[in-house]
Amino acid sequence: xxxxxxxxxxxxxxxxxxxxGMIAVRSAVHAALFLVVNLFTIAVMYLLLDAPFLFAxxxxxxxGAIMVLFLFVIMLLGVDQGSMPGERLLGQRATAVIFxxxxxxxxxxxxxAGVGFATRAPDGFEAANAGGNPSALADVLFRDYFFPFxxxxxxxxxxxxxxxxxxxxxxxxxxxxxxxxxx
Amino acid sequence: MRTPIAYFLxxxxxxxxxxxxxxxxxxxxxxxxxGVELQLNAVNxxxxxxxxxxxxxxxxxxxxxxxxxxxxxxxxxxxxxxxVFRRTSTVDVDRASVLRG
Numbered sequence: 495x496x497x498x499x500x501x502x503x504x505x506x507x508x509x510x511x512x513x514x515g516m517i518a519v520r521s522a523v524h525a526a527l528f529l530v531v532n533l534f535t536i537a538v539m540y541l542l543l544d545a546p547f548l549f550a551x552x553x554x555x556x557x558g559a560i561m562v563l564f565l566f567v568i569m570l571l572g573v574d575q576g577s578m579p580g581e582r583l584l585g586q587r588a589t590a591v592i593f594x595x596x597x598x599x600x601x602x603x604x605x606x607a608g609v610g611f612a613t614r615a616p617d618g619f620e621a622a623n624a625g626g627n628p629s630a631l632a633d634v635l636f637r638d639y640f641f642p643f644x645x646x647x648x649x650x651x652x653x654x655x656x657x658x659x660x661x662x663x664x665x666x667x668x669x670x671x672x673x674x675x676x677x
Numbered sequence: 678m679r680t681p682i683a684y685f686l687x688x689x690x691x692x693x694x695x696x697x698x699x700x701x702x703x704x705x706x707x708x709x710x711x712g713v714e715l716q717l718n719a720v721n722x723x724x725x726x727x728x729x730x731x732x733x734x735x736x737x738x739x740x741x742x743x744x745x746x747x748x749x750x751x752x753x754x755x756x757x758x759x760x761v762f763r764r765t766s767t768v769d770v771d772r773a774s775v776l777r778g
Binding site: 606 | 680688712732735738745
């Protein structure tokens with residue numbers, strides 16, 4: 495059995511198991527920790543698919559920054575009491591499970607028809623990755639996708655400003671004259 | 678690489694379904710958000726798998742952009758959840774039923 499097959503069959507069940515754990519477990523903190531493990535397994539999949547740069551970015555951005563933000567908000571709000579017992583809508587969970595199974599069946603059928611379960615990726619990805627994956631990605635990013643890249647920077651600034659505006663505690667704004675009058 | 682590419686696609690389909698089940702099952706806004714993150718990651722995995730299959734880097738670039746947008750989305754989304762929590766003292770999406778601030 496080739497090594498990448500072994501790695502896949504170790505990490506794919508782990509990925510599915512942590513995904514199930516994330517939606518099944520009661521505590522929000524535990525769900526977040528399951529999600530961290532899940533993101534790590536997806537990072538390993540990127541490594542198997544010859545995308546080492548995305549592997550690093552996945553761990554730094556998702557497992558690092560985004561999950562820390564999640565855990566920080568969970569701790570800050572103190573909302574780890576779990577969901578309320580029972581369901582609000584009759585049969586909501588059963589419907590969700592049926593819906594999820596339907597998605598899997600539909601997508602598996604589509605994959606079987608479109609790609610085929612036995613199709614292997616062709617060799618020769620080294621040509622696309624010439625000079626190393628990050629360097630090759632940078633070539634494509636800054637040549638073909640330069641305008642989207644610049645738009646992304648605007649998006650990040652808008653997101654940062656929006657987060658500050660939303661998180662601002664609305665206190666009464668004092669003008670300079672009122673501060674002077676208070677003295 | 679000896680692993681068939683469809684295995685990655687099926688794994689990503691399963692993860693997407695788990696994420697959507699997580700979105701639909703829980704009334705807690707934070708849990709819903711985690712489900713959305715799982716869905717985004719499943720789609721990223723599909724993009725990278727197709728990038729490997731077609732020997733092009735464009736799929737990886739798109740996954741990269743998707744990560745950036747997801748980061749922005751998490752920042753704004755969590756800020757909205759914090760703002761809703763300040764007003765209603767709950768992150769239950771059923772309680773936050775009015776759009777009026």
